[in-house]
Amino acid sequence: MNISISTSSGSQSGCAGKGFGTIFFGLFFLLGMLFTMLILGEAWKQLAPRFWPRVDCTILASGVTNTDDDKSPYKPQVRYGYEVGGRTFESERFFRSGGATASFDRARDRAARYHPGNRATCRVSPSYPDLAVLETSIPWMIFVIPFPLIFVAIGGGGLWFVWRGSSADDGAEVTSISQQAASGRGQKIMIGFGLLFVVIGCAVFVPMSLVPSVKLAISMTWQETPCEIVSTRLRSWSTDDGTSYRADVHYTYLAGGREWRSNRVDFFSFLSTGRNSARATLDRYRNARNAICWVDPGNPAKSVLDRTLRPKALFGLIPLVFVLVGAAFANHGRKQLKQRSARETVDGEEQQSSDEPLVLKPELRPAGKVGGALFFALFWNGIVSIFVWQAWKGWQAGSPDWFLTIFLIPFVLVGLASFGFVGHFLLALANPRPRLTLMPGRPRLGDALRLEWRFTGRATRLGSVRILLEGREEATYRRGTDTITEKEIFATYDLIDTRNDWEIPQGTAEQLLPADSMHSFSADANKIIWEIKVEGEIARWPDVSQNFPITIRPMRIEDL
Amino acid sequence: MLTLTTTDGGSWFKPGELIEGVATWQLDEEVEAIEVRLFWYTSGKGTQDVGIVRVLRTDSPNPTGHREFSIRAPESPYSFSGKLITLAWAIELVALPSGETERLDLRIGPQPVEVDHS
Numbered sequence: 131m132n133i134s135i136s137t138s139s140g141s142q143s144g145c146a147g148k149g150f151g152t153i154f155f156g157l158f159f160l161l162g163m164l165f166t167m168l169i170l171g172e173a174w175k176q177l178a179p180r181f182w183p184r185v186d187c188t189i190l191a192s193g194v195t196n197t198d199d200d201k202s203p204y205k206p207q208v209r210y211g212y213e214v215g216g217r218t219f220e221s222e223r224f225f226r227s228g229g230a231t232a233s234f235d236r237a238r239d240r241a242a243r244y245h246p247g248n249r250a251t252c253r254v255s256p257s258y259p260d261l262a263v264l265e266t267s268i269p270w271m272i273f274v275i276p277f278p279l280i281f282v283a284i285g286g287g288g289l290w291f292v293w294r295g296s297s298a299d300d301g302a303e304v305t306s307i308s309q310q311a312a313s314g315r316g317q318k319i320m321i322g323f324g325l326l327f328v329v330i331g332c333a334v335f336v337p338m339s340l341v342p343s344v345k346l347a348i349s350m351t352w353q354e355t356p357c358e359i360v361s362t363r364l365r366s367w368s369t370d371d372g373t374s375y376r377a378d379v380h381y382t383y384l385a386g387g388r389e390w391r392s393n394r395v396d397f398f399s400f401l402s403t404g405r406n407s408a409r410a411t412l413d414r415y416r417n418a419r420n421a422i423c424w425v426d427p428g429n430p431a432k433s434v435l436d437r438t439l440r441p442k443a444l445f446g447l448i449p450l451v452f453v454l455v456g457a458a459f460a461n462h463g464r465k466q467l468k469q470r471s472a473r474e475t476v477d478g479e480e481q482q483s484s485d486e487p488l489v490l491k492p493e494l495r496p497a498g499k500v501g502g503a504l505f506f507a508l509f510w511n512g513i514v515s516i517f518v519w520q521a522w523k524g525w526q527a528g529s530p531d532w533f534l535t536i537f538l539i540p541f542v543l544v545g546l547a548s549f550g551f552v553g554h555f556l557l558a559l560a561n562p563r564p565r566l567t568l569m570p571g572r573p574r575l576g577d578a579l580r581l582e583w584r585f586t587g588r589a590t591r592l593g594s595v596r597i598l599l600e601g602r603e604e605a606t607y608r609r610g611t612d613t614i615t616e617k618e619i620f621a622t623y624d625l626i627d628t629r630n631d632w633e634i635p636q637g638t639a640e641q642l643l644p645a646d647s648m649h650s651f652s653a654d655a656n657k658i659i660w661e662i663k664v665e666g667e668i669a670r671w672p673d674v675s676q677n678f679p680i681t682i683r684p685m686r687i688e689d690l
Numbered sequence: 691m692l693t694l695t696t697t698d699g700g701s702w703f704k705p706g707e708l709i710e711g712v713a714t715w716q717l718d719e720e721v722e723a724i725e726v727r728l729f730w731y732t733s734g735k736g737t738q739d740v741g742i743v744r745v746l747r748t749d750s751p752n753p754t755g756h757r758e759f760s761i762r763a764p765e766s767p768y769s770f771s772g773k774l775i776t777l778a779w780a781i782e783l784v785a786l787p788s789g790e791t792e793r794l795d796l797r798i799g800p801q802p803v804e805v806d807h808s
Contacts (some may be wrong), residue, residue, distance in 0.1 A: 170744040307726040308782045311740040537777040603807070605774040606738030616735055618773045620807035648805045651767045653739035656775045686767040687706035690800050 151292035159285025165278035172227075173269035179226050180266045182253040187212035187262070189244045190220070194237045200365040202230035203378070204393075206241035208581040212252055214259040216311035221252070221260070225267045226490040232365075234380065234393035239431065241264075276326055316654075320463030327456025331449045339446030342397035349397070352424040357383035357435070359421050360391070362412045366405075375404060377411035383423055385430035394424075396436040398443045407442065466654060473687055488571025490662065490678035494648055496563070499555040507548035514541045558672040562587035564597075564664045566678055574683045580624055581662065592674065594667045595634045599641060601648070601682075603658040621647060625662070634666075650686040691781045692792035694726075702797045703763040709796070713783045714756040719744070723749045723786045726759045730767055730798075735774045769797040769804035772793045778804075 189534070195207035199224040204228060211220045224240065231237050244250055244264065253262040361380040366373050380393045393399075395411060408465055415421065426432035494502075524531040557633055562585040569580040582595060601621035625639035652656040660682045666674030696711040703709050713726050726746040732739045744761045759781075770777040779796040797804055 166807070173765055201711065303792040304793055306782055306784050306789055307731050307738075307740055307780065307793070308729045309784065309789060309791075310738065311729060313740045599723050603772045603774040605734060607735060609739045616774055620772055646801060646805065648768060648807060649766055651770075651777070653732065655737035656734070656739050656777070658770070658772075666719070684705065684768060685800055687704075687765055690704045690706070 132463075148292055151288060152299070155285045155288030155292060157285070158281050159289060162278045162281025162283075164284055166275060166282060169271055169275050169278065173272045176226050176269040179253045179263045180262075183254055185254045185262070187250050187252040187264075189246050189248050189250055191246055192241045193243045194234065194241055197230045199230060199367070200376075201367040201374075202232055203365065204232070204234045204237035205230040206237045208241055208244045208264055210244070210250065210252060210262075210264065212254065214254055214260060217259065219260050219262065221262045221633060223262060224264050227264050228267065232376065232399070234391065235431070238391070242431075251671050261355060272541050273330075287499045315465040317467040321460045321467070321611075324456045324458070324460025324463060327452050327459065327681075329456075331452030331454075335446070335449035335453060338449060340447065342443070345397045346437060346439065349426075349434055350425055352426050352432075352434070354381050355385060355423055355425040355433070357381045357421050357423040357433075359415050359418050362416045364408055364412060373405075375408035377408040377415075379412065379415045379435065379437060381415075381421065381423060382459045383425060383433060385425045385433075388430075390425075390430060390433065391494075392433050394434050396438070396440070398440070398446065484572035484683070485570040487556055487567050487569040490566040490568055490680060493661070493677040493679055496555065496559050496676075498550065498560070500559065503548065503551045503555050507545070507552050510541075510548055511545040514538065514545050518542065533550065554672050558674075560587075561668065561674050562589045562592060562666070563670065564666070564674065564676060566664070568661060568662075568680060572681045572683055573643055573684050575647055575649055576689065577643050579641045579643055580638060581639045581641070582636075583626075583664070585666075587636070589635040590631070591668050591671070592634050592666045593669055594627075594629045595674075596627045596663075596665045597625045597639065598627075598663050599625055599660065600663055601658065602661050604659055606655040643682060645685060647682075651680045692785065692790060694781055694792050694794040696781045698792070701795060702799075704800060705765045705768075705798060707761050707763050708760055709763055709781070710758070710760045711781070711794075712756055712758050712806070713792075715751070715754065715783065715785065717785060717790070720753055721751065721785045721788065722749070722752045724755075725782075725784045725786060726757070726761075727782045727784065728761045728763050729782070730777060733776045733778065734772070737770045763798045768799035770799075770807070771804050772807045775795045 152391055169603050170516075189208060190209050191207070191209040193207050195205050197203055197205050206224050207222060208224055209220060209222050211218060213219070223655050229240075250264065252264050253261045253266065359379060363378045365376045365378045368374075376399065377395060379395050380391060382389050382391050384390075395415075421435070423433045423435050424437055505688045517534065521531055521534045521538060524534070565584045565586060567582040568578065569582070573579045579599075581597070585592065599622070600619055602617050605616050607616075617681060621644075623641050626633070626639055628634060628635065650660050660680050662678045662680060664676045664678070668674065693714045694711065696709065709728065713724070714806070716722055724747070727742055728744045729740060729742040731741075743764050746757070746759050748755075748757055761781075767777055769779055779798045781794045781796060783792045784790070799805060
């Protein structure tokens with residue numbers, strides 16, 4: 131008996147890769163879809179009452195009830211009766227779901243819209259007449275939907291590449307390179323993601339920080355009013371990160387001819403705090419005599435106990451990080467897209483005024499260097515300081531953590547060095563600044579280039595000046611999760627290198643650009659960059675060092 | 691089978707010069723379109739960049755056929771060879787959607803040889 135087995139290792143590994151890719155991206159897709167459906171289901175549950183028929187109802191009772199949930203302990207409790215199909219029903223359902231809140235004032239105001247004995251309109255489910263709501267709510271959770279949709283997009287995109295990418299290659303002896311030409315899709319995705327971050331950041335920042343800050347500003351016109359602290363309680367609830375705490379302080383005050391009750395300690399009360407902070411707030415008010423609150427003269431229902439801007443309000447600024455990162459992403463994508471379209475522009479269109487003299491802009495201004503160094507120093511030292519503080523607490527308590535202490539030494543040194551750089555760049559702000567004018571503004575290969583330089587500030591401090599023209603290659607690639615850019619200089623021309631006092635403050639230099647060199651070129655990952663570098667030496671002071679990128683164009687077609 | 695040839699068999703073109711030739715195809719089945727693409731691409735250390743300059747598309751072509759092409763070589767970028775980057779030009783004949791491809795490498799620049807900084 132002959133048994134023949136034929137194998138193809140290439141196709142086997144291809145199948146294995148395809149199988150793994152399918153499972154991996156399939157899971158992403160399914161989980162994303164599952165959460166998307168759950169969110170959509172919940173959103174629909176809240177939206178559905180908007181389509182239910184309106185029915186007259188009678189308010190039977192109205193007030194605020196306590197829930198068992200410390201996170202949202204208050205709920206408007208409004209009992210109402212209505213008639214459908216000759217049958218009488220009673221309900222206490224305010225919204226289709228939820229309605230509980232941490233703010234006593236909000237629950238009180240909602241309930242106050244319905245006075246016992248008054249008529250109102252409720253919405254009744256056409257399928258289940260015993261299911262009714264007094265008010266419809268906005269399904270805010272719909273704004274969370276981008277998160278699972280990211281999973282859906284990654285999963286769906288991955289599946290598409292796994293299956294479509296391979297089928298296109300089958301049977302093709304030469305793999306098309308032009309097929310890989312990006313149509314700016316990557317940049318558009320980057321812009322989309324960036325804008326998504328901006329929207330999400332704003333959506334969180336506005337209610338968390340902007341609105342309470344505006345309320346705080348408005349409350350500066352409110353009236354000082356004596357109030358009585360009637361109860362203090364530490365609220366706590368479990369979160370993914372542990373336990374959150376809030377000081378729940380109830381107080382009463384007289385305004386507008388009646389007594390009001392509120393639990394608004396400050397305008398940032400909704401931000402949960404740590405146990406110690408919440409306890410400190412409770413201690414502040416627990417035995418407070420002659421307590422003062424601030425009441426809106428236009429609407430006495432509105433009041434606040436504390437108008438101080440406390441550090442916890444800074445947490446409300448965290449979403450701004452999202453906004454800034456998102457904006458940076460979107461802007462980067464927009465710039466790349468612009469560069470791409472500029473590259474695709476017909477050459478003739480970019481020739482306008484390129485023969486005019488051009489005042490060059492530095493790659494990075496001295497103030498920009500200070501800003502960059504300061505940002506790094508604050509960011510680095512901000513993070514390191516958390517661990518240093520931990521180590522310091524150990525030392526203070528008499529039980530030093532030696533491992534942590536020794537481990538932190540290099541990080542602290544980098545942090546100190548970063549402040550050194552900030553100082554260095556700050557001193558460099560006082561340096562004389564080079565102003566360069568290039569003629570023609572955007573020279574071509576084969577052109578004679580003329581450069582005028584002039585130092586503003588105290589140029590006499592400069593001991594020497596070197597100005598050079600440099601051409602270099604820059605190639606960017608990814609290795610793992612790192613993006614690496616390698617640089618290689620292919621041309622250097624000294625325009626001026628002098629120690630003569632009379633030559634340093636200003637002058638001109640000429641250079642013939644070789645016709646057989648490479649012009650400026652800029653793609654996403656590969657670039658040919660031409661730059662004029664200015665290096666000035668100052669004794670016992672940070673040196674002058676500035677780079678000025680220039681564009682060298684290819685030769686004129688008619689000159690070839 | 692796909693073939694691409696330039697009229698005089700040359701592969702060096704000065705910027706602004708006409709690149710003329712013929713694309714022929716002999717396919718087993720009908721395709722959606724045939725495209726002749728003039729493009730540059732990079733190779734070397736960096737992630738590959740590709741820039742398509744011109745596309746000549748023939749929709750619903752016969753399985754066997756040919757088309758002449760005439761494309762003006764753009765002013766830039768020049769064919770270039772450096773230590774990190776190589777920039778090359780090519781014309782591709784691509785059958786869609788299968789992706790079956792034939793490529794003809796070109797040099798575009800003022801000199802017959804690419805700009806060499808390697």
